[in-house]
Amino acid sequence: MGYFRILAAIPGFFLSSFFLMLLWDVIAARMGMSMDINYITAMLINITLWIAVAPLAAVRGKKTSG
Numbered sequence: 001m002g003y004f005r006i007l008a009a010i011p012g013f014f015l016s017s018f019f020l021m022l023l024w025d026v027i028a029a030r031m032g033m034s035m036d037i038n039y040i041t042a043m044l045i046n047i048t049l050w051i052a053v054a055p056l057a058a059v060r061g062k063k064t065s066g
Contacts, residue, residue, distance in 0.1 A: 013050065017043040 020027075021042035028035060037045070 013046065014043075017046040020046055 017039065021037060021039050024037050024042065
């Protein structure tokens, strides 16, 4: 079942990268930055966040299901 969950997450990854690219001007303005990012950079930022958050979500899932 884990394999199918990974496959189901793929469209979410691309969509969240797209939304990050669209909303970057708002985020950057609040952080005091004035740089623009393209879709590839948004994907790199997104995968970095996913790699950081995935272990935390896995631990939480194990605690609530067991």
